[in-house]
Amino acid sequence: MGFELSIILAYAFGLILLYIVGWVLLVPLKFIIRLIWNGVIGGVLLFLVNLVGAAWGIGIVINPITAIVAGFLGVPGVILLLLLQYIL
Structure with a gap:
């Protein structure tokens, strides 16, 4: 009852295919998780800047453009804003 070469190659091909499909599905998932994390951090930071900065007259108007910049870039986005x- 020895294994035939075609069966071993079929299992190897299946494992490689499974690895490729997992990798293709995992990369977008990491991107989505990172985007959500940046959005949460950016939103909280916008809120904190407006809350703490009110004492010094510093504030960022929260509108769709500032929310998108803070959401995509996170902390660097708030610093950029x-x-x-x-400057302006």
Whole structure:
């Protein structure tokens, strides 16, 4: 009852195919999780900047554009918005 080479190759091909399909599905999942994480951090940071910055007259108007920038970029996005507000 020895294994035939075709059976071993079929199992190997199946494992490789399973690995490729898992990798293709995992990469977008990591991107989506990272995007959600940046969005949450950016939103919380916008809220904190408006809350704490009110004492010094610093605030970022929360509109769709600032929410998108803070959501995609996270902390660097909020810093960018503060710098743009200071420059403009």
